[in-house]
Amino acid sequence: MLKQLLLLPVWLLATAILTAQPDIEKQIQTQLILAEDGEVIEFPAGKIDLSNTLWLDAKKNITLRGAGQDKTVLSFKNQTQGAEGIKVTNASGIVLEHFTIEDSKGDLIKTQSVKGLIFRDITARWSGKPKKTNGSYALYPVQCQNVRMERCTAIGASDAGLYIGQSDSVWVTRCYAKNNVAGIEIENTTNAWVYENYALYNTGGILVFDLPDLPKKRGGHVKVWKNKIIENNYRNFAPKGNIVGKVPPGTGVMILATNDVEVFDNYIMDNKTASTAIVSYYITENPVKDEHYNPYPSGIYIHDNVYSEGKRMPTWKNKLGFLFWLKFGRNVPHILYDGIQDPENPVRDGVVLPEYRICIRNNENGTFANLKADKKFKGISRDLKPYDCTHDSMESNR
């Protein structure tokens, strides 16, 4: 689009801009459409009321910059058009930084098919009490490559605050996710490094999911380390039908159907129902009809995390939470594995091959249970020995 528009004679462009309504929204949108490679587009300080999605398409090396998170506020409270606040598509080398964006009707910032993308010092939030009419995702890169999110804040998303979907090569660091249903979610994404973040007061702190029926079938190679994942006990306010609607309040880290995930050196404290859960897609009770989808987690390594001492009462407002209460009372183990195994996992001498194993080792207060969900939760085992192993290749691959 850019190149074609550059064919517009300069006098004509000038006239088009001058005849445009003088309002700032139109001015910004026009800048986004006409931006040249390498341009920096600045949002002025102050509260800017917007009625429509600001959309950047098919551009290279563009920076959208505010005057600071506490100075530039893009408000979509009165949005009448578009499902997102900002949308960036089919682009490369995009930087979004130094502003606050709030109250869009759908997602706050959605980026699709972007290569090389930085979100930096952005606050993305829904104001008021968290509610299911809030949009789904605060920051939402999907089908992107080389994504860096740093020092961003996400508050109030009815699905996930910082959500990375169907992407590759992702860094999420020094971010802060609060009062979302999911704080940080990595979904059908490969090569993601999630470190030194805070996930506080969400329903679930950090989720690593692989879901069926998507163009990008398989995520994996995900590392989650040195995060503070604390008190994620918020009520689940996701609209029904959404997968995160099934996450029990009180979830710290949940790994669902993903392979090759290492979770280490985290503080996972005071999450009342499931500090760390390793589960298959079957736990959702949704049908699986995608023949290219593997619903089982494999190659999981949970080590050197610190869990809180003492007892916790699991939530009753979720089927699984209630079940945990029935099974464990006020003393739910921190690390929960649903025990639903892939019948096709390569086995040698009755033992799953090392790279497919679930390894759990050296966690402070890291109490454990295999829930035997495939056996109707009968014969729950607290024995950690079968999981006392390491994934050296993961450790050497940091």
Place this chain on the structure above:
Amino acid sequence: MRSQARTAGFDMAPKMRLSDYGFFTGDLSALHPAPRVFAYEVNAPLFSDYAEKARFIFLPEGEKMTCNDSLSLDFPNGSVLIKNFFYFHDAEHPENGRRILETRLLIKDEKGWKALEYIWNDEQTDAVLEVAGASFPVQWTDVSGKKRSIQYIAPNLNQCKGCHSYDGRFIPLGATIRQLNQYPAAGNQLLSWQESGLIDLPSGFDVSSAPRLADYRQASPGNIDDRARAYLDANCGHCHNPHGPANTSGMFLNITERNPERLGVGKAPVAAGRGSGDRKFGIVPGKPNESILLYRMESDDPGIRMPELGRQLPHQEGLDLIKTWIKEMK
């Protein structure tokens, strides 16, 4: 800079005013086509808040459309697709006049297609280029005699590509064999273009076996499945296909999709958020009121409604059709 395809007196460089192109002769608002400009119709139109559309194709002198053996339509460089959006003041009495709101041009050059958007003035004497879109109030009386009003929204140029996109490239939507291949009773426009030398159809082209979308507005001919699938293809399939912007959802509503799961049957949403409306699956056979598809078609909330762009009002006739289709689905 203005040296782009100059053919037959038409200079295809973008122009400030619609009248500068010379697509129409005489009073511009009468939309009388100039030579090399001809009208076309589609079988299954996109719903656009009950706006009417007058569609034209411009072909450069001496050039024609081509169609390969796999029946994909191609246009010569310098072609322009011209779509005018208007409301009759009184839809029951079109003779009482109309108000044209916008004209969208898709221009083909060696780099592909690009869109330009022109907004008509109140006097209806001309339309002016507008890259960032526009919004203005419109009133009309609908076919049932009801007075209606809407804050009409003309898209910005990026929004155009929000729908006209295939693997990130800009493409036309209505100008496909499937959409242009009319029922024989209507006098097939492809054949009449062939006669006038405007298109090269492959030898042995047969209108009855070539792909054709049902006219979903007509209860007959055609069964409910053909009509519903044509409706979904035209209104949803431009994004919801494996190469469209909504492929992230894994829900494909284009006409060639045959897998019920990918059509949404028993499929849980991926990133619908509150768009799910507390419903569990895209389509629940027999139960339109439990299907997310219907919920999003019914909504007028910008964070929920589908399509995301180009619709503010629910399309009652389309809803009735899809409701019946899901109700009868087993």
